[in-house]
Amino acid sequence: MEEIKKLSVVIPVYNEEENVPILYKQLVEVLRELPYDYEVIFVNDGSTDRTGEILEEIARKDKKVKVIEFSRNFGQTPAIVAGIDHSAGDVIITMDGDLQNDPKDIPRLIEKIKEGYDVVSGWRKNRKDAAVSRKLPSKVANWLIGKLTGVRIHDYGCTLKAYRSDVIKRVRLYGELHRFIPALVSTVTSPNRIVEIPVEHHPRRFGRSKYGISRTFKVISDLFFIWFLQKFMQKPIHFFGLLGIVLFSIGFFPFLYLVLLKLTGHSIGQRPLLIISVLFMIAGTQMFTTGILSEILMRIYYESQNKKPYVVRRALNVEEK
Numbered sequence: 001m002e003e004i005k006k007l008s009v010v011i012p013v014y015n016e017e018e019n020v021p022i023l024y025k026q027l028v029e030v031l032r033e034l035p036y037d038y039e040v041i042f043v044n045d046g047s048t049d050r051t052g053e054i055l056e057e058i059a060r061k062d063k064k065v066k067v068i069e070f071s072r073n074f075g076q077t078p079a080i081v082a083g084i085d086h087s088a089g090d091v092i093i094t095m096d097g098d099l100q101n102d103p104k105d106i107p108r109l110i111e112k113i114k115e116g117y118d119v120v121s122g123w124r125k126n127r128k129d130a131a132v133s134r135k136l137p138s139k140v141a142n143w144l145i146g147k148l149t150g151v152r153i154h155d156y157g158c159t160l161k162a163y164r165s166d167v168i169k170r171v172r173l174y175g176e177l178h179r180f181i182p183a184l185v186s187t188v189t190s191p192n193r194i195v196e197i198p199v200e201h202h203p204r205r206f207g208r209s210k211y212g213i214s215r216t217f218k219v220i221s222d223l224f225f226i227w228f229l230q231k232f233m234q235k236p237i238h239f240f241g242l243l244g245i246v247l248f249s250i251g252f253f254p255f256l257y258l259v260l261l262k263l264t265g266h267s268i269g270q271r272p273l274l275i276i277s278v279l280f281m282i283a284g285t286q287m288f289t290t291g292i293l294s295e296i297l298m299r300i301y302y303e304s305q306n307k308k309p310y311v312v313r314r315a316l317n318v319e320e321k
């Protein structure tokens with residue numbers, strides 16, 4: 001097991017002016033006590049309040065604080081990705097910037113990493129959010145994600161997590177995918193190396209949550225997409241192509257039969273079978289072409305993966321790579 005030298009704490013922030021100074025103070029108190037070098041990476045996701053100025057002030061005094069500032073609001077997942085991209089630690093910790101996660105849990109997460117886990121996921125056993133609009137949809141989502149991906153954990157949505165950096169850096173994230181990280185990670189490491197531990201959760205004191213029930217639908221569409229990728233990502237042509245061939249054959253053989261009847265001098269009249277068989281052949285051909293199209297799409301999907309899902313306006317305390 002590789003030794004841990006440095007920790008990177010990644011925090012996406014979008015309009016968290018009251019929370020940032022308090023969080024910074026709490027974090028430093030915890031990190032100073034640990035026997036590792038550390039850096040704190042705040043990703044300012046297009047905040048329109050004073051978050052940017054406050055971060056600048058902190059970064060000016062504390063060189064261990066990196067600030068990545070986006071050109072506009074890109075969303076929590078791109079912000080997390082940017083933080084990971086700019087991190088130098090062997091272990092990466094992600095957490096929310098609104099004081100709902102507690103920095104005091106960090107040492108326990110690191111302990112698990114030291115035991116050999118690649119991912120340690122926080123589990124908000126006593127989640128302090130609205131029951132019907134937030135906790136209930138999450139329960140359903142967690143169950144579904146577990147069912148579909150085979151990685152069963154209680155709380156996918158908890159941002160407080162720790163990762164071995166070489167493992168998390170292999171996972172491509174975009175859209176709202178940060179919620180699925182444990183499942184995605186299982187494609188690059190063994191599910192036995194993913195563990196869950198209970199963590200604190202506090203109600204939001206300042207500012208407002210950026211999410212509501214509408215996000216649930218985005219999550220569900222992402223979920224479907226992941227499932228689809230896992231199932232057919234490798235070879236969509238196999239799925240659609242086979243379906244196409246089956247449909248085409250259902251149409252082709254009756255059609256052949258009718259053609260033979262006609263050729264041998266029989267009248268085939270106005271048989272509906274003719275129309276149906278032609279329809280099946282058309283549907284089959286279309287399925288087959290859909291297969292080819294999805295094959296092309298999948299390739300584009302793979303090849304476009306070097307694109308960053310965010311645009312950085314400026315960065316503080318970050319050396320040019």
Ligand code: UDP
Pocket residue numbers: 011012013014015016045073074075076079095096097098100208209210211
């Ligand atoms: N966040 C972000 N970009 C966004 C929305 C949220 O960087 O577009 C940050 C936000 O500042 C906070 C974290 O992501 O640090 C979690 O957001 P929030 O507290 O609104 O989510 P909830 O806790 O309600 O799930």
Ligand code: MG
Pocket residue numbers: 096098100204209
């Ligand atoms: Mg929150």
